[in-house]
Amino acid sequence: QVQLVESGGGLVQAGGSLRLSCAASGRTFSSYAMGWFRQAPGKEREFVAAIGRGGDTTYYTDSVKGRFTISRDNAKNTLYLQMNSLNPEDTAVYYCAARPASDSRYYTSRYVYNYWGQGTQVTVSS
Numbered sequence: 001q002v003q004l005v006e007s008g009g010g011l012v013q014a015g016g017s018l019r020l021s022c023a024a025s026g027r028t029f030s031s032y033a034m035g036w037f038r039q040a041p042g043k044e045r046e047f048v049a050a051i052g053r054g055g056d057t058t059y060y061t062d063s064v065k066g067r068f069t070i071s072r073d074n075a076k077n078t079l080y081l082q083m084n085s086l087n088p089e090d091t092a093v094y095y096c097a098a099r100p101a102s103d104s105r106y107y108t109s110r111y112v113y114n115y116w117g118q119g120t121q122v123t124v125s126s
Helices: none
Strands: 002-007 010-013 018-024 032-039 045-051 058-060 068-073 079-085 090-098 121-126
Touching: 002 090, 010 032, 018 090, 018 121, 032 068, 032 079, 045 068, 045 079, 058 068, 079 090
Parallel strands: 010 121
Antiparallel strands: 002 018, 018 079, 032 045, 032 090, 045 058, 068 079, 090 121
16 A cells, blocks of 8 residues: 655746655555646546656656656655646646556556545646
């Protein structure tokens, strides 16, 4: 089992940057595939980015490609999401998620993730 705690959210102007972090408990962080999702008011939770357990495989939803970067530091049990060129459409609660993985695959469906953090609010003003 793993517990996840997100941090780094906040209020930023359009065009600005934020870096989200997701700290994981336990000693087996490197055996989990990880993902970032977001949920805006009145909308379903949507996929943002995913990374395989080794950090060498990544995938992004089209709307964030070229602006967001997902990464992980397995030695620090931490997942990151660097967000650049933010726009008001990026405003949402951002969640990190984990699922056990036996290989380097990433996962884009929220239904396959077993563990979730509590979320961190990101607000982008115009």
